Amino acid sequence: xxxxxxxxxxxxxxxxxxxxxLETMAATARELGIALRPHAKTHKxxxxxxxxxxxxxxxxxxxxxxxxxxxxxxxxxxIFLAYPVxxxxxxxxxxxxxxERVRLRLGVDSAESAAVLAAAVPGAxxxxxxxxxxxRSGVPPREAGAVALAASRHGLRVIGAFTxxxxxxxxxxxxxxxxxxxxxxAEADRVLREAGFEVEVRSGGSTPTAALSARGTVTEIxxxxxxxxxxxxxxxxxxxxxxxxxxxxxxxxxxxxRQVILDSGNKILGADRPQWATGHGRLLHHPDARxxxxxxxxxxxxxxxxxxxxxxxxxxxxxxxxVCTAVNLVDELLVGTAGTIQDRWPVRARGANA
Amino acid sequence: xxxxxxxxxxxxxxxxxxxxxLETMAATARELGIALRPHAKTHKxxxxxxxxxxxxxxxxxxxxxxxxxxxxxxxxxxIFLAYPVxxxxxxxxxxxxxxERVRLRLGVDSAESAAVLAAAVPGAxxxxxxxxxxxRSGVPPREAGAVALAASRHGLRVIGAFTxxxxxxxxxxxxxxxxxxxxxxAEADRVLREAGFEVEVRSGGSTPTAALSARGTVTEIxxxxxxxxxxxxxxxxxxxxxxxxxxxxxxxxxxxxRQVILDSGNKILGADRPQWATGHGRLLHHPDARxxxxxxxxxxxxxxxxxxxxxxxxxxxxxxxxVCTAVNLVDELLVGTAGTIQDRWPVRARGANA
Numbered sequence: 001x002x003x004x005x006x007x008x009x010x011x012x013x014x015x016x017x018x019x020x021x022l023e024t025m026a027a028t029a030r031e032l033g034i035a036l037r038p039h040a041k042t043h044k045x046x047x048x049x050x051x052x053x054x055x056x057x058x059x060x061x062x063x064x065x066x067x068x069x070x071x072x073x074x075x076x077x078x079i080f081l082a083y084p085v086x087x088x089x090x091x092x093x094x095x096x097x098x099x100e101r102v103r104l105r106l107g108v109d110s111a112e113s114a115a116v117l118a119a120a121v122p123g124a125x126x127x128x129x130x131x132x133x134x135x136r137s138g139v140p141p142r143e144a145g146a147v148a149l150a151a152s153r154h155g156l157r158v159i160g161a162f163t164x165x166x167x168x169x170x171x172x173x174x175x176x177x178x179x180x181x182x183x184x185x186a187e188a189d190r191v192l193r194e195a196g197f198e199v200e201v202r203s204g205g206s207t208p209t210a211a212l213s214a215r216g217t218v219t220e221i222x223x224x225x226x227x228x229x230x231x232x233x234x235x236x237x238x239x240x241x242x243x244x245x246x247x248x249x250x251x252x253x254x255x256x257x258r259q260v261i262l263d264s265g266n267k268i269l270g271a272d273r274p275q276w277a278t279g280h281g282r283l284l285h286h287p288d289a290r291x292x293x294x295x296x297x298x299x300x301x302x303x304x305x306x307x308x309x310x311x312x313x314x315x316x317x318x319x320x321x322x323v324c325t326a327v328n329l330v331d332e333l334l335v336g337t338a339g340t341i342q343d344r345w346p347v348r349a350r351g352a353n354a
Numbered sequence: 355x356x357x358x359x360x361x362x363x364x365x366x367x368x369x370x371x372x373x374x375x376l377e378t379m380a381a382t383a384r385e386l387g388i389a390l391r392p393h394a395k396t397h398k399x400x401x402x403x404x405x406x407x408x409x410x411x412x413x414x415x416x417x418x419x420x421x422x423x424x425x426x427x428x429x430x431x432x433i434f435l436a437y438p439v440x441x442x443x444x445x446x447x448x449x450x451x452x453x454e455r456v457r458l459r460l461g462v463d464s465a466e467s468a469a470v471l472a473a474a475v476p477g478a479x480x481x482x483x484x485x486x487x488x489x490r491s492g493v494p495p496r497e498a499g500a501v502a503l504a505a506s507r508h509g510l511r512v513i514g515a516f517t518x519x520x521x522x523x524x525x526x527x528x529x530x531x532x533x534x535x536x537x538x539x540a541e542a543d544r545v546l547r548e549a550g551f552e553v554e555v556r557s558g559g560s561t562p563t564a565a566l567s568a569r570g571t572v573t574e575i576x577x578x579x580x581x582x583x584x585x586x587x588x589x590x591x592x593x594x595x596x597x598x599x600x601x602x603x604x605x606x607x608x609x610x611x612r613q614v615i616l617d618s619g620n621k622i623l624g625a626d627r628p629q630w631a632t633g634h635g636r637l638l639h640h641p642d643a644r645x646x647x648x649x650x651x652x653x654x655x656x657x658x659x660x661x662x663x664x665x666x667x668x669x670x671x672x673x674x675x676x677v678c679t680a681v682n683l684v685d686e687l688l689v690g691t692a693g694t695i696q697d698r699w700p701v702r703a704r705g706a707n708a
Contacts, residue, residue, distance in 0.1 A: 007419070007445045007708035041650065063651045065361070083651060086607045086617070088667050091361045109608050112666045136652050137608035137615045166649065253440045254463050254491035261491045263440070267682055268707050271625035295520065296395065296678060297417045297437060297707070298490050312466045313442050324650060328621055328683070329705060351683060353622050353651070354361040 006334065006341070008251040008315065009264035011326060013335040013345065017245040018048075018227060025226045026055040028211050037061050037080055037203070039224030042324045044349035045333070046074020048227065053078075059103070061222040065094050066352035072102045074348065080105040082162055082203070082222060084113055084129055084137045091354070092120030099124060107162060109138050111150030118154035126151055127162040127201060128192070132184035133177065134166035141187035145195035152197075160201030160219075161188035168208040169236055170276045175212060181205070182214035189217075208238040230323035231282040232274065246333070247284050247317040248326070250299065252310050260309045262299040264318050269294060270325035277321055284317035286310075291318065360688065360695070362605040362669065363618035365680060367689045367699070371599040372402075372581060379580045380409040382565050386575075391415050391434055391557070393578030396678045398703035399687070400428020402581065407432075413457070415576040419448050420706035426456045428702065434459040436516055436557070436576060438467055438483055438491045445708070446474030453478060461516060463492050465504030472508035480505055481516045481555060482546070486538035487531065488520035495541035499549035506551075514555030514573075515542035522562040523590055524630040529566060535559070536568035543571075562592040584677035585636040586628065600687070601638050601671040602680070604653065606664050614663045616653040618672050623648060624679035631675055638671035640664075645672065 029036035039061040040049045049060050049071055059078030062068045068079045079102050087095050098104060099121045106121075108114045109129040117124060128147045129138035139147055141161070148158040163184050168177030185202040192199050205213050205221025207229075213221050225232070228246035229239040250264035269281050271294060279291040280299065288307060293300040299318060303309040310316055320326035327333065328350055336342040383390035393415040394403045403414050403425055413432030416422045422433045433456050441449050452458060453475045460475075462468045463483040471478060482501045483492035493501055495515070502512040517538050522531030539556040546553050559567050559575025561583075567575050579586070582600035583593040604618035623635050625648060633645040634653065642661060647654040653672060657663040664670055674680035681687065682704055690696040 005443060007443065007448070009707050084608045084615070086605050086667050088605075089359060089361065094361070110666060113607070116667065136647070136649065136654060139610070251440050251442075253467070254438045256493070261438070263707075265707075266626070266679060267705070271627070271676075271679060272620070273625070273627070293490070295490065296682075300490060312464060313440050313470065322625075325620060325625060328650075329707075331705060351621070351685060353363050353617075353683075 009248050009268045011268065011330050011333050012247055012249050012339065013228065013333045014245050014337060015335050016337045017243065021226055021229065021243060021245055022052060022055055025210065025223060026057070029221060030056060032213055032215055034213055034215065034218055035220040037220050037222050039082070039222045040071060041067060042224035042327065043227050044327055044347045045345050046071050046076060046348055049074065049076050064352055064354060065091055065098065066354050067349045068098055068102070069094065070349040070352055072098060076102065078103045081107060082164070083107050084109045085117065086113055087117040087120040092116065095120045105159070108151055108156070109147060111147060114147065114151035114156055115154050118156050122155055124156050125159050126156045127160050127203060128158065128188065130161050130163045130184050130188045132163040132165050133180045134164055136166065138163060141184050141191055144188040145191045148192055148197055149195055158192070158197050160199045160203065161185060161192060162203035165204060165206055165209050168206055169232060169274065171235060171237060174208045174236065174238060178209040178212035178214070181209060182217045186217050207233055208236050225323055228323045231319045231321045232277065234282060234319070235277055241287070244284065244319050246323055247319050250316050250318050252312050252314050252316060255309060255312050258303045258305065258309060260301050262301060262316055262318065263297060264299050265297040266294040267296045268326065268329055269299065269318060269320040270322055270329060272322035272325055281321050282319045284319055363602050363622045365622065365684050365687050366601055366603050366693070367582065367687045368599050368691060369689050370691045371597065375580055375583065375597060375599055376406060376409055379564065379577060383575060384410060386567055386569055388567055388569065388572055389574040391574050391576050393436070393576045394425060395421060396578035396681065397581050398681055398701045399699050400425050400430060400702055403428065403430050418706055418708060419445055419452065420708050421703045422452055423448065424703040424706055426452060430456065432457040435461060436518070437461050438463045439471065440467055441471040441474040446470065449474045462505055462510070463501060465501060468501065468505035468510055469508050472510050476509055478510050479513050480510045481514050481557060482512065482542065484515050484517045484538050484542045486517040486519050487534045488518055490520065492517060495538050495545055498542040499545045502546055502551055503549055512546070512551050514553045514557065515539060515546060516557035519558060519560055519563050522560055523586060523628065525589060525591060528562045528590065528592060532563040532566035532568070535563060536571045540571050561587055562590045579677055582677045585673045585675045586631065588636060588673070589631055595641070598638065598673050600677055601673050604670050604672050606666050606668050606670060609663060609666050612657045612659065612663060614655050616655060616670055616672065617651060618653050619651040620648040621650045622680065622683055623653065623672060623674040624676055624683060626676035626679055635675050636673045638673055
């Protein structure tokens with residue numbers, strides 16, 4: 001540590017790994033012959049979104065109107081809000097304005113939300129959200145036709161269906177989720193065609209399932225986390241240690257036996273902790289250490305018997321479980337290569353929830 | 355909903371409930387004859403900290419140097435960093451500057467960290483952190499004397515011991531944790547006195563254990579969450595529904611059978627989810643509904659068979675599991691009474707991790 005290094009904890013982005021991750025996913029989509037529309041909620045940085053488009057993405061995916069406004073301000077021109085947006089009140093007026101400056105597509109999963117959306121953005125392009133097993137928003141594919149007909153009656157232009165195979169997270173779940181995704185989009189396609197719609201877009205794909213996407217069935221993928229990856233992707237088997245592009249630089253502040261306390265708590269790592277995860281994140285250079293607990297400013301890390309824990313005051317790099325929520329905790333990312341800081345990226349769409 | 359209400363999700367503070375919570379805790383401490391030093395990491399708003407002092411708090415507790423700098427800028431003059439601060443590098447120089455403008459106390463739990471701290475803030479007042487059962491930082495009380503002697507050799511002024519009875523969270527744990535806290539502080543007191551120290555401060559207390567603090571043994575309490583309370587406090591039994599001072603105003607965006615999806619995900623509620631909790635937060639006016647899953651922009655809520663779920667587009671108030679991390683996600687809190695917005699409080703110490 002030099003005297004002028006930033007105080008910990010902070011999030012560091014390895015620019016070389018990140019660029020390689022961007023290029024690899026772009027190549028994967030190209031080889032599959034599937035359009036890439038990355039979910040930019042992971043990085044929340046418009047310049048990174050522009051780089052994704054430069055590498056061949058057809059546009060970006062976002063979740064909220066506020067994120068879309070910020071990315072539009074940053075120069076992005078083609079945005080899919082992969083969310084059952086409720087376009088009432090002020091949000092409707094913001095959507096009207098947004099649709100005037102970007103090519104905008106939206107998700108819809110009910111006749112009611114289609115009616116409200118049509119009032120805000122007449123003739124908007126929409127995709128019906130279908131549920132492929134994650135059981136969140138979205139209708140079963142057999143009901144996609146009813147939603148599409150309602151949307152169409154209100155004057156919206158139905159161009160296809162989308163799903164999020166979120167149940168692909170977790171070790172051993174990727175292939176099954178990719179099959180579910182393909183089956184669901186194929187059924188939605190059939191149902192929509194039977195209801196008289198031309199289906200231009202069948203959109204799926206998360207980072208774990210992206211490379212397994214069914215050619216011919218899936219026309220577009222929306223992975224997000226691949227930009228930086230994280231401990232979830234590592235433990236799900238969709239990336240390797242060398243693909244980790246972001247980590248929290250932390251200091252050992254307390255030490256007792258095989259246990260150390262780091263100053264990177266859930267206010268920098270996020271509190272996401274799926275039941276199948278080995279812990280609350282992973283240590284970049286200590287794969288056998290386990291992050292057994294997190295509080296706001298403490299990470300409890302237990303080292304294996306054959307590995308001496310790091311010294312008090314030394315620095316350790318922690319890979320968060322879920323990179324999207326970790327990035328959402330900071331106003332800027334420190335960026336460089338091999339741990340040397342060369343740049344700072346403002347997280348412009350941090351906290352852009354509405 | 356009026357057309358100009360803010361778009362959801364947003365965090366709303368009920369000013370009347372909050373003021374009552376502040377007054378109640380001040381009264382509790384007064385009645386116990388124990389000094390109140392609230393942990394201001396919950397609200398992160400310096401004016402609220404000043405109000406706590408106005409109501410009788412002896413000073414504030416914070417966890418990071420960055421938080422302390424922001425509260426010092428906001429006019430707070432007496433701060434305890436209840437954390438084993440590692441005072442190396444830049445952080446040491448920042449502590450030197452901070453100690454010149456506020457009365458500063460710090461935590462210490464090792465000879466090494468005491469040495470580094472003494473170089474940055476010679477003669478600083480410190481409290482030895484002892485572990486009362488939460489097993490995070492802190493030494494067992496029998497070792498408090500060794501840490502204190504090391505700190506003293508480096509010229510620090512040891513004024514007592516502190517602990518965080520974090521294992522008091524969870525239904526049925528409060529009384530046991532309060533007893534552990536008292537036993538631990540009593541033992542630390544004995545050990546420190548035997549080592550030749552005068553013990554001015556025995557500091558404990560979390561929101562769940564504050565009202566159960568042992569008179570005579572505990573001289574100071576540091577509750578934080580009581581300002582707003584949250585679903586954890588509710589389910590731990592340390593507050594009632596009428597004490598909930600903060601919630602996320604959310605919109606129903608999807609609905610199917612007994613399940614609705616709200617637009618308040620873990621980017622506004624936080625992802626804290628203790629195993630004993632009934633879910634990922636509670637609904638303010640629907641105590642029997644369960645928040646069964648959270649993703650970034652989706653809360654999945656299941657209603658009981660005898661209660662019709664709210665309509666699409668309607669607004670619902672969600673109490674986060676852990677208010678400290680929820681507040682840390684927003685740049686401002688919308689404040690008012692009975693749901694009407696009258697003010698906005700900037701969350702000045704949001705993300706002040708370093």
